[in-house]
């Protein structure tokens with residue numbers, strides 16, 4: 001299958017949680033790590049999150065640094081990345097900031113009734129917004145279908161940025177090339193706090209481990225990089 005080189009990036013606590021149960025998003029990175037993630041984003045063509053992250057965080061998914069945006073412009077690219085969202089239900093808030101910001105548009109992947117729901121909810125986005133499209137990626141949507149569609153749009157490098165269910169979907173599919181984890185120096189310790197992944201069948205179990213290619217400290221945040229699958 002023709003698909004983008006796929007990088008999954010996540011910040012977690014030492015107990016593997018990617019947020020707490022409070023209303024505000026928990027900061028698990030420090031400024032140095034945020035700057036690296038911005039650089040990682042700027043090197044990609046598209047960025048993808050799940051509907052759960054959209055609802056919890058209302059992220060804009062932009063390249064923050066003006067220098068990095070300028071560099072993309074000089075390369076003949078859009079300043080920001082194409083944004084992708086995966087939803088089963090199609091219950092997507094048309095007022096989400098993701099749709100009103102950026103310059104490369106958005107694609108919402110859903111399937112069946114979910115795709116109809118999303119298309120209805122997004123039908124009246126203002127003309128001033130970047131374009132947003134709903135694409136059928138199966139019911140439920142699969143990572144394979146999403147990646148194939150993105151490849152067809154010329155996306156050669158994709159950044160998957162959460163949340164836990166979307167990490168699980170991609171990692172269990174065996175379609176992630178690189179995993180970047182930032183580990184914060186504290187515990188969350190709450191039973192219901194979102195996890196990095198949920199139970200599933202992972203190709204990289206104890207008998208087929210990932211390849212650790214980098215460990216680094218950014219202040220007191222540890223960055224781990226793994227390669228998965230065959231070299232590409």
Ligand SMILES: NC(=O)c1ccc[n+]([C@@H]2O[C@H](COP(=O)([O-])OP(=O)(O)OC[C@H]3O[C@@H](n4cnc5c(N)ncnc54)[C@H](OP(=O)(O)O)[C@@H]3O)[C@@H](O)[C@H]2O)c1
Pocket residue numbers: 009010011012018019020025026028049050051052053054056057086087088089090091140141142161162163164165166167169194
């Ligand atoms: N620390 C980090 O790096 C980081 C990064 C991003 C997010 N987060 C945190 O992660 C949390 C959200 O994670 P989450 O796991 O609840 O949500 P999520 O993974 O962002 O999204 C889950 C949603 O994806 C949709 N979906 C589509 N296909 C699916 C499939 N095959 N399997 C499962 N879901 C599918 C469903 O949407 P529908 O409900 O519409 O059907 C589901 O509710 C938030 O607290 C956020 O702050 C942390």
